[in-house]
Amino acid sequence: YSKIEPLFAHSYKKYFAPKRITFNIDDIFRCDIPEIDTHIALVLNGFYLPETGKLTTLPNGIVYGSLAEAAIKLPNLVRERYNALAENKSDGLVALNTAFAQDGAFIYIPRNVAESKPIQIINLLLSNENQLVQYRNLIVVEEGAQANVLICNHTLSPNRFLSNVVTEIFVGSNAQLELVKMQNEHNDSALLTHTYILQQRDSRLVTNTLSLHGGFIRNNLTVTLNGEGADAQLYGLYLTDRTQHTDNNTFIDHAVPNCTSNELYKGILDDQATGAFNGKIMVRRDAQKTQAYQANNSLLLTADAHMKTKPQLEIYADDVKCSHGATIGQLDNEALFYMRARGIGEREAKLLLMFGFVHEVIKQISIDTLRERIDDMVNKRLHGELARCHYCPMHCC
Numbered sequence: 001y002s003k004i005e006p007l008f009a010h011s012y013k014k015y016f017a018p019k020r021i022t023f024n025i026d027d028i029f030r031c032d033i034p035e036i037d038t039h040i041a042l043v044l045n046g047f048y049l050p051e052t053g054k055l056t057t058l059p060n061g062i063v064y065g066s067l068a069e070a071a072i073k074l075p076n077l078v079r080e081r082y083n084a085l086a087e088n089k090s091d092g093l094v095a096l097n098t099a100f101a102q103d104g105a106f107i108y109i110p111r112n113v114a115e116s117k118p119i120q121i122i123n124l125l126l127s128n129e130n131q132l133v134q135y136r137n138l139i140v141v142e143e144g145a146q147a148n149v150l151i152c153n154h155t156l157s158p159n160r161f162l163s164n165v166v167t168e169i170f171v172g173s174n175a176q177l178e179l180v181k182m183q184n185e186h187n188d189s190a191l192l193t194h195t196y197i198l199q200q201r202d203s204r205l206v207t208n209t210l211s212l213h214g215g216f217i218r219n220n221l222t223v224t225l226n227g228e229g230a231d232a233q234l235y236g237l238y239l240t241d242r243t244q245h246t247d248n249n250t251f252i253d254h255a256v257p258n259c260t261s262n263e264l265y266k267g268i269l270d271d272q273a274t275g276a277f278n279g280k281i282m283v284r285r286d287a288q289k290t291q292a293y294q295a296n297n298s299l300l301l302t303a304d305a306h307m308k309t310k311p312q313l314e315i316y317a318d319d320v321k322c323s324h325g326a327t328i329g330q331l332d333n334e335a336l337f338y339m340r341a342r343g344i345g346e347r348e349a350k351l352l353l354m355f356g357f358v359h360e361v362i363k364q365i366s367i368d369t370l371r372e373r374i375d376d377m378v379n380k381r382l383h384g385e386l387a388r389c390h391y392c393p394m395h396c397c
Helices: 005-009 025-029 067-073 075-081 092-100 333-340 346-362 368-382
Strands: 039-044 055-057 063-066 104-109 119-125 131-141 146-155 161-171 176-184 189-199 204-213 216-225 231-240 245-254 260-269 274-283 291-300 306-315 321-329
Touching: 039 063, 039 104, 055 067, 063 067, 067 075, 067 104, 067 131, 075 131, 092 131, 092 161, 092 189, 104 119, 104 146, 119 131, 119 161, 131 146, 131 176, 146 161, 161 176, 176 368, 189 204, 204 216, 204 245, 204 346, 204 368, 216 231, 231 245, 231 274, 231 346, 231 368, 245 260, 245 291, 260 274, 260 306, 260 346, 274 291, 274 321, 291 306, 291 346, 306 321, 333 346, 346 368
Parallel strands: 039 119, 104 131, 119 146, 131 161, 146 176, 161 189, 176 204, 189 216, 204 231, 216 245, 231 260, 245 274, 260 291, 274 306, 291 321
Antiparallel strands: 055 063, 063 104
16 A cells, blocks of 8 residues: 655665764653653664663663674574564565664563563664664563563654664563554654564563654554463554655464454544555464454545555454454544534534544553653644644654
């Protein structure tokens, strides 16, 4: 549904050494996630920033920092998992990343360690020329461990950027991972993400992909349930206007019996914006007692906005409970009439309906202060304002 060829028609300057810039990280990001104390892994144009420390080891054994440094300091841990999930033989963009990515973020949560403090990967784009940026993330959550990971994408300069990112995530037996991806780019940016997640027995995964702003965004997400009792909850939100485009492709592979998955993606498209959703659930022959549910719901605010959706089920087992569906529509005129009859203005009534529509996704975020911040950013976005605080120096919208 999304043609990526035009993205590569522009001239990009790929450089292989990070450029030093001067800024205060607290000033830049205090407004994005206020009152949340996070471990920060900072990546600039695909390279881990030396100023933040190449590799950090916490007292409980958690390690986070530069993937390139982890490959040197923890070779066995990285070698065993690096490129183990990514489909570089069948996906040209993943192969391109595999060939050219030199760094990225690394997170390791040891066995039976429960970390309440979120780990935040901040991907910054800053350059005075067009850039093709490729980097890799590797996240390992060992057996019985628990973690919250935030991945934030921001552009700090108005130049054209094309980011091609691969993330591999391993969730061990009885482990729990909540992953929130917040994408806030400008109109001349293109973000291509490829995320691969492998879950083992009785593990729990919650992902929330929030595409708040960006010229072109494509999110490819593959989740493999490889151990009985595994549970995956996939949520997504996309807000597009002008000529922006957001594309979500998901694939959930129920490879073994007695696993559950639930998938809900919702979005609002305005002006001449376009969007696409292609979600596939595969239930393999031996995956009896599977429960899998999928839904994609989109609102079109104008006649020029377009959404393409393709929910899919591919089932080879006979003892399962599965459903899938999609809706594309407009705001409910009866609901608008009801609200206006009670003294609510037309614009405010529409905004209330739109926020209520997308809040079903936002409320799945378990971190209260983060959820409240996302509520605020989405409200500003729906009001046509920048999705940032007034004192934030990030002009990414």
